[in-house]
Amino acid sequence: MLKIPSVEPGTVGPCPVAHDALQGIKRQQTNPARWNGAGWGGFVTALRAAGVELAEGAVACGVYATDAGGTAYGLPHGVVLARNAEQIAVLLKAAQAHRVPVTVRGGGLTTEGESVAFGGVLLDMAGMSRVLRIDATALTVRTEAGIFWHSLAEELRRENLDYLSAPLNLTSSVGGTLGVGGIDVNSARLGCSADQAVSLQVVTPTGEIVECSDGENAELFQRVILGYGQFGIITEATLRVRPYTPISMHYYYYSSLRTAIEDLQMLDQNDASDYSGILTIMDCAVNLLVAFDSDQREAAFRGNWQARLRGHGEFGFALCMLGHYALRPWKLAEAMYLLRRKREVFPEFHRAEFINDGYMRDRSVVFSRAVWKHWGSRNMVIPDLATTAERLSRRSNAATRCAASISRITRCIASASGCARTIGRITKCPASLRPRKSGRMAVNSSRSSKALYTAAIISRPSRTQFTTSASIWAPVTTASAA
Amino acid sequence: MFGLFAKAPAARRDYSDCSGCSLCFLVCPMWRDRHDPSFTPEGLAKALQCGATASALAAPLDACSLCGACDPVCPERIDLSGMIMNLRRQLASSAAPSRPAVLDDLRTRLRRDIIAGSAVSRSAPVLLPGSDLRTAPALLARVQALLGLTVVEDDGADISLALEAGVEIPQARLQGFLASLRGHSIVAEDGLLLRQLRRWLPGSQRMGLGAALSSRTALRGKLGASDLYVIEPRAYHADHERMVAYYNRLQIETGCTLSLDLQRIAIPAVAQSLSQRLGLVPGDDPGQANWILQGSKATRIVVETLADRAAFERVSDLPVLHIADLAGSLK
Ligand SMILES: Cc1cc2nc3c(=O)[nH]c(=O)nc-3n(C[C@H](O)[C@H](O)[C@H](O)COP(=O)(O)OP(=O)(O)OC[C@H]3O[C@@H](n4cnc5c(N)ncnc54)[C@H](O)[C@@H]3O)c2cc1C
Numbered sequence: 097m098l099k100i101p102s103v104e105p106g107t108v109g110p111c112p113v114a115h116d117a118l119q120g121i122k123r124q125q126t127n128p129a130r131w132n133g134a135g136w137g138g139f140v141t142a143l144r145a146a147g148v149e150l151a152e153g154a155v156a157c158g159v160y161a162t163d164a165g166g167t168a169y170g171l172p173h174g175v176v177l178a179r180n181a182e183q184i185a186v187l188l189k190a191a192q193a194h195r196v197p198v199t200v201r202g203g204g205l206t207t208e209g210e211s212v213a214f215g216g217v218l219l220d221m222a223g224m225s226r227v228l229r230i231d232a233t234a235l236t237v238r239t240e241a242g243i244f245w246h247s248l249a250e251e252l253r254r255e256n257l258d259y260l261s262a263p264l265n266l267t268s269s270v271g272g273t274l275g276v277g278g279i280d281v282n283s284a285r286l287g288c289s290a291d292q293a294v295s296l297q298v299v300t301p302t303g304e305i306v307e308c309s310d311g312e313n314a315e316l317f318q319r320v321i322l323g324y325g326q327f328g329i330i331t332e333a334t335l336r337v338r339p340y341t342p343i344s345m346h347y348y349y350y351s352s353l354r355t356a357i358e359d360l361q362m363l364d365q366n367d368a369s370d371y372s373g374i375l376t377i378m379d380c381a382v383n384l385l386v387a388f389d390s391d392q393r394e395a396a397f398r399g400n401w402q403a404r405l406r407g408h409g410e411f412g413f414a415l416c417m418l419g420h421y422a423l424r425p426w427k428l429a430e431a432m433y434l435l436r437r438k439r440e441v442f443p444e445f446h447r448a449e450f451i452n453d454g455y456m457r458d459r460s461v462v463f464s465r466a467v468w469k470h471w472g473s474r475n476m477v478i479p480d481l482a483t484t485a486e487r488l489s490r491r492s493n494a495a496t497r498c499a500a501s502i503s504r505i506t507r508c509i510a511s512a513s514g515c516a517r518t519i520g521r522i523t524k525c526p527a528s529l530r531p532r533k534s535g536r537m538a539v540n541s542s543r544s545s546k547a548l549y550t551a552a553i554i555s556r557p558s559r560t561q562f563t564t565s566a567s568i569w570a571p572v573t574t575a576s577a578a
Numbered sequence: 579m580f581g582l583f584a585k586a587p588a589a590r591r592d593y594s595d596c597s598g599c600s601l602c603f604l605v606c607p608m609w610r611d612r613h614d615p616s617f618t619p620e621g622l623a624k625a626l627q628c629g630a631t632a633s634a635l636a637a638p639l640d641a642c643s644l645c646g647a648c649d650p651v652c653p654e655r656i657d658l659s660g661m662i663m664n665l666r667r668q669l670a671s672s673a674a675p676s677r678p679a680v681l682d683d684l685r686t687r688l689r690r691d692i693i694a695g696s697a698v699s700r701s702a703p704v705l706l707p708g709s710d711l712r713t714a715p716a717l718l719a720r721v722q723a724l725l726g727l728t729v730v731e732d733d734g735a736d737i738s739l740a741l742e743a744g745v746e747i748p749q750a751r752l753q754g755f756l757a758s759l760r761g762h763s764i765v766a767e768d769g770l771l772l773r774q775l776r777r778w779l780p781g782s783q784r785m786g787l788g789a790a791l792s793s794r795t796a797l798r799g800k801l802g803a804s805d806l807y808v809i810e811p812r813a814y815h816a817d818h819e820r821m822v823a824y825y826n827r828l829q830i831e832t833g834c835t836l837s838l839d840l841q842r843i844a845i846p847a848v849a850q851s852l853s854q855r856l857g858l859v860p861g862d863d864p865g866q867a868n869w870i871l872q873g874s875k876a877t878r879i880v881v882e883t884l885a886d887r888a889a890f891e892r893v894s895d896l897p898v899l900h901i902a903d904l905a906g907s908l909k
Pocket of ligand 1 (some may be wrong): 270
């Protein structure tokens with residue numbers, strides 16, 4: 097096993113997102129020591145002799161220097177672009193023989209270096225991105241596992257179909273997400289992304305290519321789902337899909353995170369909406385989004401639940417904020433920050449090209465674009481995982497507190513899905529709030545069995561590591577053109 | 579027609595700001611074709627961050643079709659196609675032993691005397707037809723009649739090719755070309771040139787040929803729900819914010835399907851590498867046109883460029899019309 101050296105904890109600099117966030121909080125740098133490269137030459141020769149292409153050097157490896165979190169940096173010795181299961185089997189067998197660590201990478205959207213290679217070979221699953229079969233009758237799709245959910249959506253949409261649930265970021269891969277869980281704004285209803293998996297093709301650490309599902313090699317299936325890549329590499333997946341529907345959106349604004357979360361729980365416990373989630377800017381400015389697949393569901397919500405929500409509409413909230421800050425003139429800077437943020441972020445949710453007849457065409461596109469633009473990459477705030485939920489909740493940052501309260505309520509799904517690491521900015525409704533849902537059950541059973549098996553698998557003799565206006569161009573009239 | 583002005587583009591960032599989100603992969607034709615991260619704008623930016631030189635990146639630099647789809651999706655607002663054009667300039671200026679003769683010819687053309695400005699009255703709207711449209715005189719005459727524009731003799735086709743290939747444009751040639759356009763409203767067929775004119779003539783009024791034609795009620799009225807309307811990607815992406823709104827309205831008004839993906843990025847029907855564009859290697863890969871057609875229920879294809887017309891005629895039995903041909907007979 098790789099040894100993780102203790103690193104002098106640094107402190108997080110001023111946060112570009114929220115000026116009161118995480119300042120002075122200690123953070124652990126997650127780099128383990130780099131693999132020393134013993135046996136690399138022999139490995140490369142064996143691989144090339146078997147016809148597997150491997151790229152070396154800074155240009156080829158530089159793309160993989162870090163993940164979306166940017167807290168861990170490391171370069172592999174070489175990169176293999178996944179092409180098919182047989183090639184991966186050859187790679188893993190050679191890695192076993194030469195004791196070379198293998199890191200699997202999908203979209204690389206982990207935030208703590210799980211998809212960063214600290215030496216060894218990096219297997220980039222993106223090379224396996226084809227959709228193999230869409231069965232519109234059985235409502236399933238068979239796809240290579242390196243595909244980004246968004247690319248899958250592009251293909252499904254041509255058949256008027258949609259996936260069930262996927263992370264809101266466009267560039268997480270199917271394999272990477274099945275390996276960590278995946279939460280969407282409909283996960284309270286439809287389960288986590290991994291729940292869509294009907295069957296998988298997996299290359300085991302010893303290089304066997306195995307098809308698995310609940311009925312076939314069930315144990316492997318249950319390990320690999322939410323297995324962080326530790327139990328095998330997912331090369332193909334059969335997923336459940338559903339007919340595509342545009343959705344109708346409602347937004348409610350809260351000045352209290354607690355109230356927003358309580359209302360979210362109320363909606364989910366009563367199955368009152370098809371989609372629900374919370375977007376935070378600060379503790380005192382929280383957006384609860386609620387959405388529907390059908391007019392009937394929306395009408396039922398209006399009739400039964402809407403009046404029970406304590407959030408405001410946009411105008412009412414603006415008035416509320418005006419009153420709040422009028423009484424606290426010394427908080428002018430904060431008020432200005434919120435106003436600026438509102439001006440930047442809100443238009444993203446109402447862009448005309450993503451709305452058709454009042455319905456949002458594609459939730460992932462709208463929210464993912466906003467997430468990357470306003471919460472992702474350089475704006476990323478990552479709560480320190482080493483911190484307990486109790487300590488987290490004492491921090492003033494809305495995102496971290498939300499993450500903490502969610503993780504208190506739903507510790508298992510948040511940690512299993514990697515959600516607690518990444519929801520610093522967008523916090524979706526936790527599936528485990530709803531006891532009837534398969535998402536929670538899958539995570540629970542998977543986690544408990546994994547706890548039993550992890551030690552055994554990691555300490556196997558194998559050295560293979562799976563680190564895991566009406567504007568500008570208004571129609572020209574003949575008269576004006578002439 | 580040119581009542582409203584284009585805004586000067588906001589300053590964009592450079593490759594060092596790439597954080598590796600991979601959003602550019604999703605819209606990149608090179609990615610679609612190869613699924614290899616080193617053949618993506620992010621791959622290039624990351625390689626540069628690791629100290630790569632232009633010559634180490636020659637293969638992806640050649641493969642890029644400069645469709646510009648990556649620019650509007652980058653959350654860091656990096657000028658990705660600018661980065662690629664810049665790298666191509668570095669590559670072209672390095673003394674490569676096998677420099678294609680076609681680039682030497684282009685250099686000679688760029689050094690020729692400036693073409694005297696034709697007698698276009700000041701401020702009259704002008705049309706830069708580009709090399710493709712000039713090969714179809716009847717269509718050019720129709721376009722001209724429909725838009726009521728004067729065709730300028732010097733349409734900057736050599737400048738556009740130089741931009742594409744990274745060949746340095748002599749200042750005298752460039753300034754002469756721009757001087758002939760100052761004060762005119764411009765309709766250009768060439769999306770790459772249009773993109774650059776946005777920077778070179780920031781206060782000018784410019785429009786792509788496709789948008790200019792489709793905004794004519796006579797043509798727009800002929801579009802319907804059974805049409806697949808194929809947008810020229812370079813002009814569209816170069817001015818994405820406004821074009822996305824424009825074509826959205828077109829879609830709502832006519833009911834046609836657009837060649838846009840879920841992010842409202844135009845899918846190029848033709849994604850030629852630089853070598854293909856220069857005629858050094860053959861290139862009529864049907865992959866992109868087929869992808870646009872996948873799942874489409876359209877019974878007619880309407881295009882904005884002749885290259886797209888040829889691409890769809892190769893892969894489809896459906897009627898393929900240039901937008902200017904929708905008007906029927908012109909009096
Ligand atoms: C801006 C941003 C927004 C996010 N939003 C959400 C969200 O809305 N919901 C949510 O649930 N998560 C979200 N995340 C987290 C991220 O989506 C998940 O971690 C994720 O789905 C990872 O997918 P990936 O393809 O990027 O996997 P990677 O990061 O590449 O890998 C994840 C793990 O799986 C392993 N792995 C990768 N591919 C395979 C494979 N084929 N077989 C086996 N193991 C594999 C890797 O080794 C690694 O351990 C977000 C992250 C960011 C940065």
